[in-house]
Amino acid sequence: MTKLICIVCPKGCHLQVDVGDTIVVTGHACNRGVEYGKNELKNPVRVITSTVRIENAIYRRIPVKTASPIPKPLIRKAMLLLDKISLAAPVEVGQIVVEDICGTGIPFVASRSMERVEKAEG
Amino acid sequence: MDKYSIIIVGGGPAGLAAAYGAWKSEKFRESDKILIIERDKELGGILNQCIHNGFGLHYFKEELTGPEYAERFVRMLEDSPIEIMTDTMVLEITRESEGIKVCTIGKNVGYTNLYADTIVLSMGCRERTRGAIGISGTRPAGVFTAGTAQRYVNIEGYMPGRRVVVLGSGDIGLIMARRMTLEGAKVLACVELMPFSSGLTRNIVQCLHDYDIPLYLSHTITEIRGEKRVEQVVMSRVDENRRPIAGSEVVFDCDTLLLSVGLIPENELSKTANIELDMRTGGPVVSESMETSSSGIFACGNVLHVHDLVDFVSQEGERAGISAISYVHEISQGREKSDIFKLINGANVSYTVPQRMDMARISNNTTVFFRVNRVFAQSRISVTSGGVEIVSYKRTHMLPAEMERILLPKKILERANGDITISCTEETR
Numbered sequence: 124m125t126k127l128i129c130i131v132c133p134k135g136c137h138l139q140v141d142v143g144d145t146i147v148v149t150g151h152a153c154n155r156g157v158e159y160g161k162n163e164l165k166n167p168v169r170v171i172t173s174t175v176r177i178e179n180a181i182y183r184r185i186p187v188k189t190a191s192p193i194p195k196p197l198i199r200k201a202m203l204l205l206d207k208i209s210l211a212a213p214v215e216v217g218q219i220v221v222e223d224i225c226g227t228g229i230p231f232v233a234s235r236s237m238e239r240v241e242k243a244e245g
Numbered sequence: 246m247d248k249y250s251i252i253i254v255g256g257g258p259a260g261l262a263a264a265y266g267a268w269k270s271e272k273f274r275e276s277d278k279i280l281i282i283e284r285d286k287e288l289g290g291i292l293n294q295c296i297h298n299g300f301g302l303h304y305f306k307e308e309l310t311g312p313e314y315a316e317r318f319v320r321m322l323e324d325s326p327i328e329i330m331t332d333t334m335v336l337e338i339t340r341e342s343e344g345i346k347v348c349t350i351g352k353n354v355g356y357t358n359l360y361a362d363t364i365v366l367s368m369g370c371r372e373r374t375r376g377a378i379g380i381s382g383t384r385p386a387g388v389f390t391a392g393t394a395q396r397y398v399n400i401e402g403y404m405p406g407r408r409v410v411v412l413g414s415g416d417i418g419l420i421m422a423r424r425m426t427l428e429g430a431k432v433l434a435c436v437e438l439m440p441f442s443s444g445l446t447r448n449i450v451q452c453l454h455d456y457d458i459p460l461y462l463s464h465t466i467t468e469i470r471g472e473k474r475v476e477q478v479v480m481s482r483v484d485e486n487r488r489p490i491a492g493s494e495v496v497f498d499c500d501t502l503l504l505s506v507g508l509i510p511e512n513e514l515s516k517t518a519n520i521e522l523d524m525r526t527g528g529p530v531v532s533e534s535m536e537t538s539s540s541g542i543f544a545c546g547n548v549l550h551v552h553d554l555v556d557f558v559s560q561e562g563e564r565a566g567i568s569a570i571s572y573v574h575e576i577s578q579g580r581e582k583s584d585i586f587k588l589i590n591g592a593n594v595s596y597t598v599p600q601r602m603d604m605a606r607i608s609n610n611t612t613v614f615f616r617v618n619r620v621f622a623q624s625r626i627s628v629t630s631g632g633v634e635i636v637s638y639k640r641t642h643m644l645p646a647e648m649e650r651i652l653l654p655k656k657i658l659e660r661a662n663g664d665i666t667i668s669c670t671e672e673t674r
């Protein structure tokens with residue numbers, strides 16, 4: 124039996140996951156907890172958020188996120204991909220920043236829009 | 246003279262939702278002028294630096310990052326007649342015969358007085374600083390509040406340090422422990438004075454456990470060492486009275502100390518407007534329509550009480566906006582008086598928002614937010630008036646770190662015949 128805390132929503136249900144012939148999850152307040160409990164034992168995944176460089180925008184960094192959760196062991200490698208990126212404004216929210224994170228088929232996308240400004244401040 | 250129907254002070258999620266709520270309300274008329282004043286370069290408030298995800302599950306039914314959540318709201322206002330002034334700060338709010346006077350200073354407007362029928366206060370909160378908790382030792386560079394560090398990393402693109410200790414387990418501290426780790430820093434410890442964390446459980450899991458960052462409960466930092474830059478911090482265990490225990494010291498070699506020791510609602514303006522503040526929340530005392538003790542001045546969001554979920558900030562903001570626009574039209578017709586019942590904190594409840602019920606103005610469902618003062622397993626929330634229980638709710642667990650919320654339908658509230666008490670008790674199974 125494994126005790127987990129569901130991180131899918133802020134409620135933070137205390138889950139119990141029992142692995143027998145099938146995986147049985149209890150303690151969840153909704154079904155997303157069941158899915159989380161199962162995944163967390165088999166293939167834990169996380170959404171990763173960070174920033175990349177941007178030119179000609181209001182700030183020097185623009186926030187990005189993985190379009191869906193990626194496997195936990197890939198987090199470090201995924202972060203390294205971002206170091207090489209430099210965008211130029213304008214950027215639209217949802218615009219693809221890295222096409223495919225380490226063969227997962229999951230992209231990094233911009234998590235806000237930034238207009239072009241003539242002289243970048245701050 | 247330029248007179249607005251509503252001036253909203255602060256363009257974070259609370260202020261944006263207030264503007265949206267007022268504009269979309271059935272009370273809104275073409276002639277109503279609404280203005281948002283924001284001191285920063287752009288709208289969105291603290292959300293712009295909260296690049297992590299976890300926002301919007303209740304409000305938009307999907308999980309968004311802070312900037313995405315802010316952008317959605319800004320877009321919702323795009324085709325509205327709402328005026329926006331950024332790079333402009335409100336200095337003072339006073340009551341004059343012409344209306345409520347809002348004294349502002351800004352990049353484009355200079356020093357100007359604006360007038361309004363109603364005001365919505367949505368200035369958010371600021372972080373408690375080191376001075377507020379007084380740690381002994383030297384005064385080197387390298388001590389930051391977690392939110393400041395967050396701004397440096399996520400917006401300005403600077404790393405505050407390489408070897409980090411976080412004091413306080415508030416959400417901002419936890420989020421920053423993960424963020425600094427992802428950016429290549431080593432986070433040595435997260436140190437919490439209380440025997441329980443003050444952050445959301447999910448943040449303990451996904452920010453500390455995921456990155457093997459140890460959490461020390463019932464511990465504090467007792468000394469900061471270093472000449473120009475932080476070189477070491479000393480951690481001590483504390484007893485039940487939160488006093489450091491001699492001999493329990495552990496020394497960490499680090500260059501940075503992040504403080505996540507609480508937020509304080511930003512109410513300097515409320516004070517100049519003579520608004521009654523609640524000692525427990527640090528924000529104005531409000532009725533269920535979010536009206537403060539000064540009639541026509543409303544408040545919502547973190548300026549009212551510290552929220553952990555932006556979704557509820559938006560909900561509260563909309564309510565304030567709707568109330569403000571209703572007020573504008575009520576005063577032109579003469580506003581009727583109504584019974585005001587107080588909401589009293591019963592057993593184990595440390596505060597409620599609202600603190601009052603304006604019985605003639607209650608809506609179909611009134612949300613009451615509150616916090617409990619200890620950890621609860623199976624428990625019961627009881628709402629009484631005149632010694633009689635009018636409704637009760639069950640919970641499987643409650644924590645001081647997590648804001649609780651109950652929804653009181655109008656027909657239940659109408660059973661109240663005087664002040665209303667909210668209390669919590671553990672249920673034995």
Ligand SMILES: Cc1cc2nc3c(=O)[nH]c(=O)nc-3n(C[C@H](O)[C@H](O)[C@H](O)COP(=O)(O)OP(=O)(O)OC[C@H]3O[C@@H](n4cnc5c(N)ncnc54)[C@H](O)[C@@H]3O)c2cc1C
Pocket residue numbers: 254255256257258259260282283284285289290291292295298299300301333334335336367368369370392395416417420511514545546547548552553554555556558
């Ligand atoms: C680090 C951090 C992490 C968080 N994580 C989550 C999370 O994972 N999920 C979630 O749902 N919620 C989260 N929250 C909570 C949520 O972001 C806040 O509750 C919400 O942003 C509060 O909104 P607000 O509008 O009240 O305040 P703010 O966003 O602080 O906005 C207040 C605005 O008022 C402006 N202002 C203040 N004074 C003046 C003045 N005198 N004149 C003009 N303008 C003024 C400020 O510049 C600011 O833009 C987090 C908060 C923080 C700080």
Ligand code: SF4
Pocket residue numbers: 129130131132133134135136150151152153154155156157159
């Ligand atoms: S089980 Fe459902 S309700 Fe509970 S934390 Fe997970 S997602 Fe939230």
